[in-house]
Amino acid sequence: MKETIQNNNSNFKAGYVAIIGKPNVGKSTLLNTILGEKVAIVSSVAGTTRFSITGIKNLPNAQIIFFDTPGIYEPKNELEKRMYSYAYNSILDADVILFLINAKEGFIEYDYKILNKFREILNENKIEFEKVNLLCILNKIDLIKNTLEIEEKIKNIKNEFPFFKEIIPISALNNTNIDLLLEKIIKYLPYNQKLFEDEEAFKLPLKLQISEIIREKIFQNVYQEVPKSTAVVIEEIRPGDVDKNKIIIEAYIIVEKENHKAIIIGENGKKLKLIGTQARIEIEKLLNKPVFLSLHVKLKEKWTKKTDFLSQLGF
Ligand SMILES: Nc1nc2c(ncn2[C@@H]2O[C@H](COP(=O)(O)OP(=O)(O)OP(=O)(O)O)[C@@H](O)[C@H]2O)c(=O)[nH]1
Ligand SMILES: [Mg+2]
Structure with a gap:
């Protein structure tokens, strides 16, 4: 998928971004907000996404291909196994990985589990953890009234998880800090020509x-x-x-x-x-x-x- 011609004369960037995180954290909502149209289904029930929905975001200086993933990391039946393999493959394909957590809850056990699973996957595929562009996204900040609380949380995450390249507070629902998020993603994307001309390619x-x-x-x-x-x-x-x-x-x-x-x-x-x-x-x-x-x-x-x-x- 990544066979593209490197174009060093241009400042244009293009690449793949996987959105991972526990069920119900807002992955599909984030994808829809970024694309400005509804491509992924959303509900308050955990475990909504079954198919790995992909969307292309075209910007003047970049083309970003997003993978929404089902929040499954411990598959229990054949369906979940198949869902899990989508999430797994998109992680290996990605140039940047957005690790979503619920800002209000902070890191909870499920998040640690996903992070550990993620390390395992990289290990199995001989990818060095430190080389991965892993960004921590605190979603649903609209649920926190006190901005100091958000700053405190960011500080704690920085201390506990120094490997996150960025920690970005957002609200996928209210479109807060989404432009900032896109800017940060582009920072870590490789210089590349457009990967896809046809925006329908992934529908x-x-x-x-x-x-x-x-x-x-x-x-x-x-x-x-x-x-x-x-x-x-x-x-x-x-x-x-x-x-x-x-x-x-x-x-x-x-x-x-x-x-x-x-x-x-x-x-x-x-x-x-x-x-x-x-x-x-x-x-x-x-x-x-x-x-x-x-x-x-x-x-x-x-x-x-x-x-x-x-x-x-x-x-
Ligand atoms: N308050 C608030 N709610 C949000 C935000 N983002 C998503 N939600 C809500 O959280 C619920 C889950 O959103 P989804 O986008 O379906 O979550 P998901 O991570 O894709 O969930 P799975 O597909 O089940 O893994 C929905 O009710 C959303 O409306 C946010 O920024 N703020
Ligand atoms: Mg979803």
């Missing part, structure tokens, strides 16, 4: 984009445990029989347990209807056409362990 296939939208609406409308055991399959996308301008989409929500099915459908089908309506509105924006979304729920036990099914889902 997920259409079916996957649609299933991600539906999955986000499930995460946003159904309580904690259920979304984790759901997948969305897009069976068919076709023009309407009568109105050819209308797009018909047949989709299935796959759940692992019978009672999850009832929860997603809700009383008198109300929940499913809400999920469907919210998803349809967003899909219509994506396709720029009216959409009829047919949404059903199916039971498939232990799908997170079934390799064939996971491949079918795009993993």
Whole structure:
């Protein structure tokens, strides 16, 4: 991927940036904020991101290719193993790594675990830890009212982890310090020509984009445990029989347990209807056409362990 011609006459920089950190820390939100458009799904449920979403940021003096990663470091089933391997590969490909922590919580056990895992991965691949451009990003600073508290936290991190090249407080949600972050990233990128002319190069296939939208609406409308055991399959996308301008989409929500099915459908089908309506509105924006979304729920036990099914889902 990195076979590009070095152009020493130019000040232009280009490279890869991986966003890592524990679930729910705001990785996908940061990617969306940097790109100024929604490419990755976001929810308050930990474990939202399953696919490694990539986005290209073009600036006058640089092109940055960002990898959003799922916050999985201890894979427990086949699905998580596949998710983990995305995170793993993007770390090895990256010129700069953004290690996100929650500013309010500071470093907690999960963060230490990820940091250790990260060292292990580098070791296995014979990459010297000190040579890696690892930046510590304190996200969600909007949750801290006292700026002195932020300064104190930065000071402590500097003492405890001298290997971070930069420590940058941001709010991905409120777009605070994002320009500063980009500046710092560019500082560590190699001099390079543009790596990609086509900004669409990394977009997920259409079916996957649609299933991600539906999955986000499930995460946003159904309580904690259920979304984790759901997948969305897009069976068919076709023009309407009568109105050819209308797009018909047949989709299935796959759940692992019978009672999850009832929860997603809700009383008198109300929940499913809400999920469907919210998803349809967003899909219509994506396709720029009216959409009829047919949404059903199916039971498939232990799908997170079934390799064939996971491949079918795009993993
Ligand atoms: N207050 C505040 N909330 C944030 C900020 N950034 C993200 N969030 C919220 O944190 C939650 C998780 O955000 P995501 O972007 O989905 O987190 P993630 O790290 O991608 O999570 P996984 O994909 O599950 O690993 C969402 O509810 C976001 O709105 C921030 O800067 N401030
Ligand atoms: Mg995410």
